[in-house]
Amino acid sequence: MTPDTEAAAQQADAFMAGKRRADDIAFMLGQVLRTMGITVGDRESWPQLTGRASLAGTPYVYLGTVPLPTAQKLANALVYAESARRAHA
Template sequence: MTTDIEAAAQQADAFLAAKKKADDMAFMLGRVLAEMGIRVGDTDSWPLLKGRASLSGEPSVFLGTVPLPTAKKLIDALICAESEKRYQRDNGAGRDHGA
């Protein structure tokens, strides 16, 4: 049986581990967005991106409010990526589109 202090310490450890994981995910997402020309922290691009964690140790990333032009850019990129994936699946990977 664990004491209240041990249980609290375990909960704190789980929270800190989840917070680190969430911060890492937010950082990686920020890097991907930067590669797309979307700047995190810019009110006209992507104002807020933050790693969070629940007390139970569940990590999450808070995306904040994203301006419509940025959302459209992300949608276009996702549509292009899905289209390319389907093209490669249907026509064989590694073939040239123009051939």
């Protein structure tokens, strides 16, 4: 392999590895949301949740646009969890 093709192959491998990690994270987040009664893919609940990666292989999750009632539900759950954590500390 030439240095150019080897570099391109390494970049493609890094991208695919990052994409797999991002997909796994998006799946786990979808499962957590499901336990909260939030349906990913439902326009009224949470329309889009996608795992993505940069060309360098850095994984990230695209959350899409979240409707206000869903965002309020998440905020309330986070405030409750933090207050419960502080109560036990």
